[in-house]
Structures are given as C-alpha cells and as structure tokens.
Amino acid sequence: MGLHMKFLYLLVPLLALFGCGESSQQAPASATEKNLVVGFSQVGSESSWRTSFSESVKAEAAKRGIELKFSDAQQKQENQIKAIRSFIAQGVDAIIVAPVVETGWKPVLTEAKRAGIPVVIVDRNMALEDDSLYLTRVASDFVEEGRKAARWLMEATEGKCDIVELQGTVGATAAIDRMAGFNEVIAEHENARIIRTQTGEFTRSKGKEVMEAFLKAEQSGKSICAVWAHNDEMAIGAALAIKEAGLDPGDDILIVSVDAVPDIFKAMADGDTNATVELSPHMGGPAFDAIEAHRQGKTDIPKLITIQGDVFTQATAAEEYAKRKQ
Amino acid sequence: MQLTHLTQHRLFLPLLALTIILLANVLFSPEFFHLEFKDGRLYGSLVDVLNRSAPTALLAIGMALVIATGGIDLSVGAVIAISGAICANLLNSGFDALPLVIFAGLAAGLAAGTINGGLVSIFGIQPIVATLVLMVAGRGIAQLINSGQIITFQHEGFAAIGVGTALGLPMPVIIAVAIFLLVQILMRFTALGLFVEATGCNPTASHYAGLNVKAIKFSVYGISGLCAALAGMIITADIQGADANNAGLWLELDAILAVVLGGASLAGGRFSLPLTMIGVLIIQTMSTTIIMSGIEPKYNLLIKSLVIIVVLLLQSPTFRQQIRQLFGAGKAMQGDRV
Numbered sequence: 001m002g003l004h005m006k007f008l009y010l011l012v013p014l015l016a017l018f019g020c021g022e023s024s025q026q027a028p029a030s031a032t033e034k035n036l037v038v039g040f041s042q043v044g045s046e047s048s049w050r051t052s053f054s055e056s057v058k059a060e061a062a063k064r065g066i067e068l069k070f071s072d073a074q075q076k077q078e079n080q081i082k083a084i085r086s087f088i089a090q091g092v093d094a095i096i097v098a099p100v101v102e103t104g105w106k107p108v109l110t111e112a113k114r115a116g117i118p119v120v121i122v123d124r125n126m127a128l129e130d131d132s133l134y135l136t137r138v139a140s141d142f143v144e145e146g147r148k149a150a151r152w153l154m155e156a157t158e159g160k161c162d163i164v165e166l167q168g169t170v171g172a173t174a175a176i177d178r179m180a181g182f183n184e185v186i187a188e189h190e191n192a193r194i195i196r197t198q199t200g201e202f203t204r205s206k207g208k209e210v211m212e213a214f215l216k217a218e219q220s221g222k223s224i225c226a227v228w229a230h231n232d233e234m235a236i237g238a239a240l241a242i243k244e245a246g247l248d249p250g251d252d253i254l255i256v257s258v259d260a261v262p263d264i265f266k267a268m269a270d271g272d273t274n275a276t277v278e279l280s281p282h283m284g285g286p287a288f289d290a291i292e293a294h295r296q297g298k299t300d301i302p303k304l305i306t307i308q309g310d311v312f313t314q315a316t317a318a319e320e321y322a323k324r325k326q
Numbered sequence: 327m328q329l330t331h332l333t334q335h336r337l338f339l340p341l342l343a344l345t346i347i348l349l350a351n352v353l354f355s356p357e358f359f360h361l362e363f364k365d366g367r368l369y370g371s372l373v374d375v376l377n378r379s380a381p382t383a384l385l386a387i388g389m390a391l392v393i394a395t396g397g398i399d400l401s402v403g404a405v406i407a408i409s410g411a412i413c414a415n416l417l418n419s420g421f422d423a424l425p426l427v428i429f430a431g432l433a434a435g436l437a438a439g440t441i442n443g444g445l446v447s448i449f450g451i452q453p454i455v456a457t458l459v460l461m462v463a464g465r466g467i468a469q470l471i472n473s474g475q476i477i478t479f480q481h482e483g484f485a486a487i488g489v490g491t492a493l494g495l496p497m498p499v500i501i502a503v504a505i506f507l508l509v510q511i512l513m514r515f516t517a518l519g520l521f522v523e524a525t526g527c528n529p530t531a532s533h534y535a536g537l538n539v540k541a542i543k544f545s546v547y548g549i550s551g552l553c554a555a556l557a558g559m560i561i562t563a564d565i566q567g568a569d570a571n572n573a574g575l576w577l578e579l580d581a582i583l584a585v586v587l588g589g590a591s592l593a594g595g596r597f598s599l600p601l602t603m604i605g606v607l608i609i610q611t612m613s614t615t616i617i618m619s620g621i622e623p624k625y626n627l628l629i630k631s632l633v634i635i636v637v638l639l640l641q642s643p644t645f646r647q648q649i650r651q652l653f654g655a656g657k658a659m660q661g662d663r664v
Contacts, residue, residue, distance in 0.1 A: 045474035
C-alpha cells in the first residue's frame, strides 16, 4: 500500500511532463487532398525571438493555405528525430527543421530522402557532407549582422570610439560570427578599438553584471564610448548597469546590439539604447518558396538562402514597438 | 605554537584562499579596490562582489542545512525561476501591493520546499532524485507561467529588492546578511543546529534518541525553498524582468560548491554557515576578478575550476596529511644522514 502511494506521488509529475510533450505534437490532422502539408520541427520556445520565429512560420503557412504540422522539440535532438520520423510516416509533402545541434542528422535525413520528402533546414546549421540530403538551408547572416552594427556605430561616432564588447555564449556560432563581422569593419577605422570583451552569456543578468565590472574597470565608465552587445538582452542589462552607475545610457555611452526583440524597441524609444540589427524571424516565407519551387520541378534552388536584417534606431523605435508588442 | 594554533583554525584556510584571490587583483586590476561613496551608497567592485554574491549566499544557507541532514536540493535554481515568474506576473496583473507580491513569491518557494521535503522525509525517496523532479519540472512550470517570454515590469517598490539601498549598501546584501544572522542564531544559539547535524550523522540513532528526524528533514527543505524564493525575487528585481529560461540557471551547483568550500561533508552531519559564506565570496570574487582582469572569456571556466581544485585540495585533511608526511619524511631522512 505504502509503496503504491509512493509510485503515485512520482507518477503525477511524470505524467504531467509527458502529457505536455505529446499534446504539442498532435496537430489537427484534417488534410484535404489539395493542400500542401508541411511538417515543422522547431527547437523549442526558449527565447522571445524563438517564439516570434514560430509564430511567423505559422502565420506564413496560414497565409499560403499550407497545412503546417508543428512540433516543439523542447531543445532535444531526440524529439526532433522522432518528429521527423513521424512526419515521414504521415507522408507529409515537405519537412522544415530548425535543428538544435549541428551533428547527428545523416540517418534520419537519409530516411526522408528515401521517402522522397524534401527537407529545408532553417536557422542553425547541420553538419552534412552530402548536400543532396536537403533541399536548401535558410539562415541569417551573422557576420553581416556584426558588420551592420559596426557600420552604424562608426557612422555615429565618426570612427572614433573605445568599445566594450558583451559576447554571447562562448563557442556559439552567432557569437563567433557577429564578433568577426564587427571586428572586420572596425579594423578599417584606426581610432576605433575594443578595449574590453567578456561573455554575457546572451542573458540580461549576466550582461548587467559584466557591464557593472567594466564600468568600474574603466574609471567609472568615463573612458567607454560604446557598448557592443551580441544580443538585445545583454544590451538591456548593460543599460540598467549604466543607469545605476549614474550615467545616461544612449547618451554618455552608446549601445548597439543585434536581434530586434520587442523589449529593445521600448528601450530605444526611452532613449536607453541606440541601435539594433534585426535577426529576422521571417524564415518561413523563403522556406515555403523553395518547397513550392521544388514541387514545380525547378532544380536551380540555391543550397543556402540568407536572410538580411535591417538596422533599427531610436528614430522609428516607438512605432516599431507599438507594432511588435502583442 | 601560537602560529600552528592559528593555521589549524577551521576559518584559516578558506579565509587565506579568499585573501589570495583578492590580492591577485592588485596585480591584474588595482581599480578593484577603489571604493567611493556615491548617491548615498558605497560604490566599487568590492561592493559588487557582495551584491552579486547575495542570491548564491541565500541558496547556500538553505543548501548547507539540507546537506547537513545528508540530503541535497537540486531544485533551487528552478524555484528561483518560479518565484520570479510569479512575482513578475502579479506585478503586471494589477495585484501589485508589495506585501502581497512578496508573500506570493515566498509561498511558491515554501510550496516547492514542501514537495521536496514530502518526497524525501515522508516517502523516503533519495534526495537527489526527489529534488531532480522539481529541478526539471520547475523550470517548465516557470516557462508556462511566463508563456515562454521574458516578463518585464515597472514597479519601484519591488525593484528596490534588487537595486535599492539600505545603510549605504545594496539591498540584496542587507537581505542576505539578515537571513544569515537569523538562521545562524536559530541554529547555533538553540539546539536546532545540533539536531540537524545529528540527523545527518545517523538518522536511526537520532530517531531512537527521541529526535523527530522526519520533521527535521522536512523543514530544512522548506527553509531551502524559502531562501531560493527570496533569491529569485532579488534576481528578478535586479533586471526588472523574469527570465524563466536563465534566472538561477546552474546556481544550485554554485550553492553546493559554496557549501563544500565551507568544509561541509556531502555525506551530512557537519555544516558551518560562516564558512559557507566565505565559500560564496570565493566563487563570486573569482567571477568578478576574471571580468575585471580582461582575460579572454574562453579561459573563464578553466581558471575557475583550477582555483577551486586547489582550494578543495588544501581543505582536504587527507591531502594535508600527505603533504605533511612528505615534509616530515624529508626531515626524517635528513635526520638519518646526520
């Protein structure tokens, strides 16, 4: 009796967990013959950017009359592989995958290829030697984002600036590429240099903590001209730290970042940060374009389609914020 | 004789380690020791170290008690996310009376502690497994409350928990010190601390000695949950937003490390809150030192782990004895030759 109770006690949370996992995989299955059916395996919903990415793909599918089977992998590759297998079993017309990690995709993509289902990779990359395993890849150009942020800053400061850098998670592709693009542009300006760099792990808290230390290390921030943050969250954290140090972020110290999440537009509208480069979440359109072109028998689809993001500044921040918040 | 007495004091080695890490800043970044009084509060890197230590310190206080009973609480990081999420959503919902919000946050922590304590003491499940349930599920619950977003809020009263000032020091420092004093007095000026240690040493013997072992185990998880909830409110107030994915992520491990640096045994039966606090300061001083020194980020973890291995080795009685034997053996051999 006692043992049974113990099991029950354990089972309840476990059931709750599994319950969540499965319900998200069951998309309404009312496939009419004519509609294109596309399976989409998404990483998860770990950030507001990821959520807008999912929403954008769903909206685009609805607009085109495509039936989208959405599966949330909760940051686990095994869930994605399961989802892809179930898409193959259901006989979808195409599969879109936003992979969690780069490696380990060859077997399941081979299965899809044998079943004759085209696969489009979106966002992060997959390490595949055989590029016949996928139709195309739709991705943002992180290096270009870094370049754009740097160009804006060099224009705003006439190429004369002592910059502190808040890096993303060490080893993340987005961090490495954004850093490379930014450094490439400021290398052309002899009076611009990065005086301090440290990881803020893409989070608001860590961005604030690192900025606090930078301010103290650089004579209370007097020798810092600008903050370059690899994402908006760290930029918002840095702005908080600068305020608490009694300086005015956006004026005394400029802040430029990447992502264009809704919160950064509010910060820009309030004058706390200066510019952000959009990491476009609208990857659904190009992915569906490629799938439709493939179905019409076109063979000249490029293996990499890059999405460009615009630079947003304080000038348009207020109206963009009104547009973007739900 | 006096000197050996000093070096054998329990506080000596952890304090020495902390001093050495602090002194490393004299070489790398002398600005580290710059302190000034600005806008009614002390301002400088040393204050930052204390301020950033506060959440880990609170977790470590709860964790020290749990570990002393022979348990472990892996769920505290997730509890941080839950209490933060609940507070942030309440603040945005219109029910933003400060006492109500704080009460709701603490209630969430207590509820989490009750689940852990129930699983461990009533159902006798291994603590590492019992608290793992909430560690995994808890972050999910927090994400659910936040519907996957970072919930930001504007509320000066609540923000003061994270960025306010009292007695010239940041509010988190005051909160952490107050809780530390409260728990330390409860544990060491009453028999409670002894009960906790006895439970960890030998639960069966303690039971026969008349201690209510189950109640003691149950309550330490409750205290740990409350401390985690408080830490969650500090972290949330600090960035004026609840980030369910990242708030308190892996912080449970820092708390466990601090307790171990404080000389506690993971098998239970022994704890020291003052030493645990020094452990917390060692961890945070290292983080701040690395940021100030301008070392490349890719070396962060390597440096941290090296320092921690050295500190832990120095604290190990077996290792110290081996070193002593090495010296002793050397002397004996010299003696032989003469």
